[in-house]
Amino acid sequence: MRKILTAFITLILICNIIIPVHAEEKDTWEDEMIYFIMTDRFHNGDTSNDYQVDLNDPRAYHGGDFQGIIEKLDYIQEMGFTAIWLTPIVKNEPKGYHGYWTEDFYEVEEHFGTLEEFKTLVQEAHERDIKIILDLVVNHTGYQHPWLTDPDKQDWFHEDQTILDWDNQENVENGRLAGLPDLAQENPETRKYLLDMAKWWIEETDIDGYRLDTVKHVPKDFWEQFATEVKSVKEDFFLIGEVWHSDPTYVADYAKTGIDSFVDYPFFNEATRIFSNADQRIGRYMHGIWERNQTLYENPYILGNFIDNHDNKRFTRLVLENNEDPATRLKLALAYMYTAPGIPIVYYGTEIAMDGGEDPDNRHLMEFQDHEIISYISTLGEMRQENPALTKGDFVMLVDQIGTSVFSRTYEDEQLLIAINNTVEDQEVVLTDEELPTISKLVAKLGEESISKNEEGYVLHLPKESAEIYVVEEVEQDETTTDYTIWYAITIAGVVALLGIWFVIRKRKA
Template sequence: MKKITFILALMILFVSCKNETNQPENAENETAKDSLAPVNDDMLESAIIYEANIRQYSPEGTFDAFTKDIPQLKELGVKVIWLMPMYPISMKKRKATGDKSIEDIEDPEERKMYLGSYYAISDYNAVNPDFGTMEDFDELVRTAHDNDMYVILDWVANHTGWDHAWIEEHPEYYTKNDKGEITDPINDATGEPWGWTDVADLNFDNEGLREAMKKDMLFWIEEHDIDGYRADAAHSVPTDFWEDIAAKLREVKPVFMLAEAESPKELFHNAFEMGYNWEGHHIMNSIAQGDKTAKDWDDYMEKVDSTFQEDDYLMNFVTNHDENSWAGTVEERMGDASEAMLAMSYTLPGMPLIYSGQEYDMNKRLKFFVKDTIPKKKGKVYPLLEKLGKLKTSSVALHGGKSAASYNDVATSADEKVLAFKREKNGETLYYIANMTAEPVEFSAEIEGDFMDYMNDSEMKLAKDQQMSFKGWEYRILINK
């Protein structure tokens, strides 16, 4: 009997030890799964956002091809990945070329070329099969989270493609013309169509639409653990809708909301963390092209200061999918001013954007409705983004969110030509100084002290009223020692 009791005790001890051995592994896995902290304001202060164009990112144009490169984005300091629309695209009235739709193309082989606009969505709750499966998408999100990055989806609330089930099942969700026909989006200012013939305009006066849209947005948060949304044409959708859905999303988890809008300012305060710096971007283009001056930028920043609430902030960029495909490459728009403008976008209040291919010196307009591919060879821009990324993610003086470092214009003896500003927070100070012209300039600035010239890895001492000489488009980022 004692022998049997002893054997039983050994068995119980073995099972217990085995369970204890497994327990830490399970606990560790659970911890790893939940290791990414929820979206929070502190993280966003130093964040960099990357716009991922899945179709054009790789020759394959798949989720998997992008997922394998996510760890590399850490080299650039990326914290938020914004996926351009990755939903199925409508076939009906699909854009082809010029004013033609796919119905105008007779050759069936040629028709296969035209993949349509990412923004003509046929199903909000599915993924584009050209990109992969839902499991592939989930792996992308997991990989981003494992690498301490958040994923936001491009949400197109203003319109759907003409194949969306709502067209037949809920025609009351759509805007109608005088004949009672569903119409493509109309420019409220002119009463004329925008020309977006491949999409059908949604009517947010309909309560059923609002509830259906909210349900679809909650789906990706609840079922696929994404971290927020970039709202396409946010200004075209009633502000109260965005306020309602933002509140509902945040009941599930903290989220990051980006509005493709600069106004109304209430959008940012009640629904969105960040908006687009469209006006600032256009001024950058104009300065690079010689149509505006450094003084115009100073005037613009005064306008921003008086227009937005204190905790609003903007996304700064030298390119994005719209600019690249329709307005031109960085080289086309900014030329020799490109590097100064890129450095400026990192040192301004707000969050800098990297668009797919920008890191590889992409100097072509990506085709919008057919397959194309970004370059994948590192050149001049990649190490520049690495260096700027390290500064943005480590310097308190470049905090750009709800508790942003201060921004103050610095007077120079050549304010029309030279842009100089100071960022400061918690005792850290940073200056950006740039010749915003193509010609050499001599000037003095109200800056004095011992500094590190960050981009050149050298020391720089400035005395009061000291004369400086900058070549065309030369810039410096100075850090207090």
């Protein structure tokens, strides 16, 4: 009996060797989808903290708070977002509704709620598997910060000088951005204060990351120490920096400091130009950004892709200026942003095609309403969650015509195709054996058409100004076809079992 048991154990081991089990992969930051909220302009959940709120003044507080975000967490989750980036929540001076005019680095802005309410927000988000990223400012304070009149803190600031030469790094780091008092991070006391403060917020609230404001205005050696210090508190803490510059080499150089990721301004510049207007070429420029990022970053998959933010005209306004339809153009831009490598970042209001010009016109109070873009974002988010190829896969350009492109994303045994027609006419694209040599069926995920191979190849019919995502599914040769790998494993296992039984019987006869 013991020998029979041994034979079956051997059988099981062989089966495990022949049919390996893929371990479930741990989610990493490239799997995330970020919803960007300006706290004051999102949702008013607690009117008791509405001090000096004036909805008619675009530069005053409008009432958004932590409770308002808590009440909309389900709304955010249903769109597929797995992380929320909040503008700074520290105490700001009057009119600092946006959070970038710090009055006290350790206090919570009273218009937003209390520290305990923020902790509740973090906890409620974590219960939904949503991460919280806080915007952090260490470059400057508000115009009237108490340190400015403190005799012991005069060397905590640089001299009052304007940034006149944006190509002069010393002037960029030591000059005053928009006249805001510029902190001297080279001062050991100032540096220690800022580092201790950054670690305190992590320890106190259990947040998951920082979006680092005005990175290029702070010395790189500070960021090196900053990255080390904050990750000593929470190892997987995420740092995504803002280096507002059009030169990708300049941006990428800050990755050497230990900052994990950056909001990708070169991506933003090209994506908004191409998708806000019809007939613009996609592949050469957008795929070119990806190819460049691969050479510049250790992990380009975690760069932050965006088409809207609080510092630029909203995408909808760019579309309207080109006399185009916002919903149509948004779908194209979002389809690309969600399927290209990188973390999609969606600014609140984009899901309802919110309009807005220059700051502060791009920061209107959110209006919650039904809109076709909401369901479109939900569909794209669901696809990213279900298809690892869209978050981890390679990115290959198969077709690049004027206004029309087809890209492939492949990861392990999964392949998806992204086809975008950025023209005002219907297009037909043929994928030959050179682009797609498999015998497969292309299953459309945004539409209903599935495509099989014919004598020409795969013929894609793309309506004007549309995007489609296809899952490449291998076609079974006939209904009786079975996975030969499994049959092979079963056959070997059966032979081993029979040999084991035969061996036991023979031994008994002997």
